[in-house]
Amino acid sequence: MFIPSKTLSLGGLLRRPESGTFLGLAVVFAFFTWFGGSNFASPTGAASWLNVAASLGIIAIPIGLLMIAGELDISIGSMVPAGSMTCAIVSGHFGLPIAVGVGAALALGALVGLINGILVVRTAVPSLIVTLGTLFAVAGLLLGLAVLITGTTSVSLKAGPEAKFLLGQFIGGIYQVTIFWWIAAALFWGFVLHLSPWGNWILAMGGDRVSARNAGIPTDRLTIILFMCSSMSAAFVGLSQAILYNSAQVSAGQSYIFNAIIAVVVGGVLLTGGYGSVVGIVLGTITFAVVTQGIYYTGFDANWSSLIIGILLLGAVLLNNTFRKMALSYSPKTGAGS
Amino acid sequence: MTAPILALRGINKSFGPIDVLHDITLEVRAGEVLCLLGDNGAGKSTLIKIMSGVHQPTSGIIEMDGRTVSFATPRAAQDAGISTVHQFGGTFPLMSIGRSFFVGVEPTRGWGPFRVYDRKRANAIAVKAVQDMGITRITDGDRLVGGLSGGERQSLAIARAVHFGARVLILDEPTAALGVKQATHVLRIVNEAKRRGLAVVFITHQVMHAMAVGDHFAVLIRGAVAADFRKGEKTREEITDLMAGGASMASLEAEIEGYMASHGGHPPPPTH
Numbered sequence: 001m002f003i004p005s006k007t008l009s010l011g012g013l014l015r016r017p018e019s020g021t022f023l024g025l026a027v028v029f030a031f032f033t034w035f036g037g038s039n040f041a042s043p044t045g046a047a048s049w050l051n052v053a054a055s056l057g058i059i060a061i062p063i064g065l066l067m068i069a070g071e072l073d074i075s076i077g078s079m080v081p082a083g084s085m086t087c088a089i090v091s092g093h094f095g096l097p098i099a100v101g102v103g104a105a106l107a108l109g110a111l112v113g114l115i116n117g118i119l120v121v122r123t124a125v126p127s128l129i130v131t132l133g134t135l136f137a138v139a140g141l142l143l144g145l146a147v148l149i150t151g152t153t154s155v156s157l158k159a160g161p162e163a164k165f166l167l168g169q170f171i172g173g174i175y176q177v178t179i180f181w182w183i184a185a186a187l188f189w190g191f192v193l194h195l196s197p198w199g200n201w202i203l204a205m206g207g208d209r210v211s212a213r214n215a216g217i218p219t220d221r222l223t224i225i226l227f228m229c230s231s232m233s234a235a236f237v238g239l240s241q242a243i244l245y246n247s248a249q250v251s252a253g254q255s256y257i258f259n260a261i262i263a264v265v266v267g268g269v270l271l272t273g274g275y276g277s278v279v280g281i282v283l284g285t286i287t288f289a290v291v292t293q294g295i296y297y298t299g300f301d302a303n304w305s306s307l308i309i310g311i312l313l314l315g316a317v318l319l320n321n322t323f324r325k326m327a328l329s330y331s332p333k334t335g336a337g338s
Numbered sequence: 339m340t341a342p343i344l345a346l347r348g349i350n351k352s353f354g355p356i357d358v359l360h361d362i363t364l365e366v367r368a369g370e371v372l373c374l375l376g377d378n379g380a381g382k383s384t385l386i387k388i389m390s391g392v393h394q395p396t397s398g399i400i401e402m403d404g405r406t407v408s409f410a411t412p413r414a415a416q417d418a419g420i421s422t423v424h425q426f427g428g429t430f431p432l433m434s435i436g437r438s439f440f441v442g443v444e445p446t447r448g449w450g451p452f453r454v455y456d457r458k459r460a461n462a463i464a465v466k467a468v469q470d471m472g473i474t475r476i477t478d479g480d481r482l483v484g485g486l487s488g489g490e491r492q493s494l495a496i497a498r499a500v501h502f503g504a505r506v507l508i509l510d511e512p513t514a515a516l517g518v519k520q521a522t523h524v525l526r527i528v529n530e531a532k533r534r535g536l537a538v539v540f541i542t543h544q545v546m547h548a549m550a551v552g553d554h555f556a557v558l559i560r561g562a563v564a565a566d567f568r569k570g571e572k573t574r575e576e577i578t579d580l581m582a583g584g585a586s587m588a589s590l591e592a593e594i595e596g597y598m599a600s601h602g603g604h605p606p607p608p609t610h
Contacts, residue, residue, distance in 0.1 A: 207430030
């Protein structure tokens with residue numbers, strides 16, 4: 001009996017979920033290196049897109065896992081400012097230790113995620129609608145409470161040196177420390193999705209929820225946990241930005257909704273669930289960040305970047321569909337006939 | 339004759355005011371294929387769902403090994419050894435063969451929180467289980483399930499049920515969506531399952547397929563068992579007539595033959 005060995009082959013690479021993204025990123029990178037010149041390729045140029053990619057990437061990975069599991073969470077758009085405002089109000093306005101502020105922001109994220117998850121699991125209302133509801137509810141609550149407590153919509157926050165070192169420093173003056181949190185998050189989620197048994201449960205849940213439940217997978221609990229992770233990740237990005245920029249605003253973060261979805265879909269995750277990879281989401285995030293930041297290094301008007309993002313998204317989806325079909329129709333040539 | 343593994347005694351099922359099943363009594367024995375025949379809407383699906391724990395009967399009892407049981411969930415029925423394979427295999431098209439084979443019971447290696455899914459072992463066991471059932475064309479556990487043919491997918495699902503110790507295998511129209519050659523593969527797998535001593539409930543409306551593997555036949559009409567007979571007791575025509583609601587198929591044939599006899603061998607012209 002012939003069993004194909006797992007060596008690196010071109011065909012094998014092309015059948016992976018992130019192959020389309022990788023090609024897209026290569027094209028985008030080449031494009032901006034060509035038109036952006038040495039400034040884009042410099043450490044400062046790299047920092048500009050790495051900083052953007054890091055905070056988006058920390059949110060995009062759990063959003064991608066939710067999408068692989070067949071769900072969607074757009075309430076992150078409110079959770080980013082909610083995380084930064086909670087941290088700033090607790091530690092800035094009331095002057096409590098920064099650890100309390102960080103804990104409060106993460107706890108709020110866990111709570112909103114729990115509500116999202118329980119509503120989705122119990123009501124069977126599509127998660128897009130449920131999280132659209134919590135998106136507005138959290139935004140309204142945040143604005144109302146912020147004005148009620150502080151009288152303004154912007155709160156300043158002076159974090160101590162330890163908090164600055166961990167969450168809010170610029171390494172070498174240009175690289176946000178968030179980049180390392182992003183790398184840690186990517187390694188953690190990569191382990192969960194691709195190596196641990198839970199990853200198999202997430203893939204199975206997105207492929208066929210009823211069969212997965214019948215196979216003994218705790219689909220409800222897993223869904224709730226994933227919603228809690230995405231909300232907490234958004235709150236984490238929010239609080240780290242508050243610490244970095246020494247202040248928090250009520251209205252900052254709606255752009256994360258579409259940006260995260262674009263990064264995830266460009267990264268080869270199937271919108272209907274059951275297929276995708278963490279490497280793909282990371283590459284999709286980088287692609288998005290390179291396009292939005294790289295444009296400033298070219299001679300073009302920055303307004304063109306949305307056009308590129310739009311075309312890129314459509315191109316990536318078509319490419320990903322093609323590669324997924326290739327993966328589906330693949331069978332080893334063993335010469336066993338028909 | 340051995341005692342039945344699974345027996346239904348006087349099962350009734352109604353959804354609100356609608357009675358779907360009336361007084362169904364059936365038995366399945368180890369190493370035996372029970373073919374459940376019936377036209378669309380005869381109540382076959384509801385009956386399967388009762389056996390696999392999706393629905394609970396309104397009245398009547400289910401016995402396993404002579405003891406009364408009740409399945410609150412599909413999971414409970416599975417734990418008791420009843421596995422159901424649906425028409426399209428019920429598997430995950432974008433997962434690899436190895437991963438989908440072990441959904442929920444993943445083999446792992448390593449320790450504590452660093453236990454990792456053992457891809458090599460999962461693939462090897464899955465491929466061996468399918469090959470043991472006679473599908474030798476599946477050699478790579480990394481292939482996606484969606485890339486397999488319909489027959490191969492059915493075979494994979496049946497191999498999975500057998501591997502995880504099913505004693506009763508319920509096959510819901512496994513051959514309905516398949517071509518002739520693919521259907522033959524699946525029928526061969528059904529025979530293999532039977533040879534291994536599983537009790538098989540084979541749901542179909544294709545009499546040919548039923549006759550190829552069945553030991554025992556039950557015809558459902560409008561939610562009741564209209565006929566219950568063993569292999570060789572009825573011809574194919576008789577079974578088809580039964581399924582179509584008794585004499586109606588025969589009278590249609592007689593009508594056409596009568597027309598042709600009186601019109602010099604021409605069939606009736608099409609009416610528009």
